[in-house]
Amino acid sequence: MGQEAGYGMRGAIYHTAPSPSHPAPAAARGAVSGDGAPGAASAETAHEPDLVVADVDLAPGPFLPGTSIELRSDHARRIAPRAALFDFDGTLSLIREGWQDVMVPMMVDALASTPVGRDEDRVALATRVREFVDRLTGKQTIYQMIQLAEEVRARGGAPLPPLEYKRRYHDLLWRRIQGRVEALRTHSASREALCVPGAHAFLTALRRRGTTLYLASGTDLQYVRDEAAALGLAEFFAVEGGGGGIYGALDEPERFSKAMVIDQIMNEIRRHGVGGEALVGFGDGYVEIQNCKDVGGLAVGVASDEARREGVDEWKRRRLIRAGADVIVPDFREHARLVAWLFGEDQGRLAPAPAESNRPAARARWEDHAV
Numbered sequence: 001m002g003q004e005a006g007y008g009m010r011g012a013i014y015h016t017a018p019s020p021s022h023p024a025p026a027a028a029r030g031a032v033s034g035d036g037a038p039g040a041a042s043a044e045t046a047h048e049p050d051l052v053v054a055d056v057d058l059a060p061g062p063f064l065p066g067t068s069i070e071l072r073s074d075h076a077r078r079i080a081p082r083a084a085l086f087d088f089d090g091t092l093s094l095i096r097e098g099w100q101d102v103m104v105p106m107m108v109d110a111l112a113s114t115p116v117g118r119d120e121d122r123v124a125l126a127t128r129v130r131e132f133v134d135r136l137t138g139k140q141t142i143y144q145m146i147q148l149a150e151e152v153r154a155r156g157g158a159p160l161p162p163l164e165y166k167r168r169y170h171d172l173l174w175r176r177i178q179g180r181v182e183a184l185r186t187h188s189a190s191r192e193a194l195c196v197p198g199a200h201a202f203l204t205a206l207r208r209r210g211t212t213l214y215l216a217s218g219t220d221l222q223y224v225r226d227e228a229a230a231l232g233l234a235e236f237f238a239v240e241g242g243g244g245g246i247y248g249a250l251d252e253p254e255r256f257s258k259a260m261v262i263d264q265i266m267n268e269i270r271r272h273g274v275g276g277e278a279l280v281g282f283g284d285g286y287v288e289i290q291n292c293k294d295v296g297g298l299a300v301g302v303a304s305d306e307a308r309r310e311g312v313d314e315w316k317r318r319r320l321i322r323a324g325a326d327v328i329v330p331d332f333r334e335h336a337r338l339v340a341w342l343f344g345e346d347q348g349r350l351a352p353a354p355a356e357s358n359r360p361a362a363r364a365r366w367e368d369h370a371v
């Protein structure tokens with residue numbers, strides 16, 4: 001645990017031991033110690049927020065002309081981003097695509113073996129499981145397992161500890177994805193094929209412009225590190241290379257949250273005399289969008305269709321807009337235009353939304369998911 005947590009006992013969210021030239025900022029130490037140091041974890045930042053659904057117009061557009069970059073709010077006063085925070089799964093990595101097909105059947109099996117659940121219709125159990133899995137998607141995995149334990153208990157069963165459910169889920173998921181990771185390691189699959197399109201080029205462009213890149217994922221830290229390395233993405237975030245670091249879930253959920261990482265980023269960018277307006281966050285889940293908006297940052301929702309690797313996942317898009325996303329992109333294919341826009345160099349007239357008939361129909365979220 002100490003090695004995984006990185007920075008000794010007090011700096012649990014800091015991903016790696018700081019080098020002399022890159023000392024861990026005070027906020028990283030304070031963030032988990034609860035000792036009142038600047039950036040110390042508060043009840044607010046130690047836990048991940050529930051989805052707050054704003055009542056907003058979901059009609060599409062406007063778009064940057066000639067692109068699928070959808071602008072949801074007015075950014076006339078934005079400034080060049082000094083720091084960029086990325087979610088991992090679904091935002092940069094496609095390695096875990098299809099995880100729902102593993103989690104849902106596992107949970108249905110658990111509920112179907114309880115005293116009450118064994119008489120329940122399996123389809124009805126699956127509907128219930130999908131409801132809470134969907135609702136909690138974006139938070140750390142442990143929260144879905146905590147809910148599973150409660151559902152088991154409510155049906156007269158004796159639940160396993162949530163951490164044990166999480167381990168079992170990861171074992172099952174690994175069987176699905178290990179071929180992908182092996183293919184990357186042996187170069188029989190290209191890194192690009194398992195990344196959200198344009199990810200490498202986009203990160204390269206941001207780094208070239210001096211934006212510090214941070215990676216924070218609700219997936220366990222050890223997996224995030226391994227998978228980011230296999231995809232050739234780790235170097236963009238490595239502290240040794242001038243990146244902001246890689247952060248991920250730990251066994252104790254209160255020791256990591258994306259809000260803690262943002263606290264740390266804010267402490268760093270304030271030293272340059274700028275605030276949240278110099279932060280841009282990218283994610284396909286609501287947590288990072290809400291966290292980013294909470295500090296006045298620009299939130300870019302990545303509504304990636306992970307299975308098709310192109311186009312917008314309409315379920316994600318709606319959820320990201322409701323969470324407060326300022327911009328929606330399907331992926332990073334249009335990285336040059338996106339970078340130009342982020343740095344205020346693309347101020348052209350906005351294009352209206354395409355006609356409804358030209359838009360792909362929203363796909364049912366669960367249509368392909370066997371139980």
Ligand SMILES: [Mg+2]
Binds near residue numbers: 088
């Ligand atoms: Mg994600």
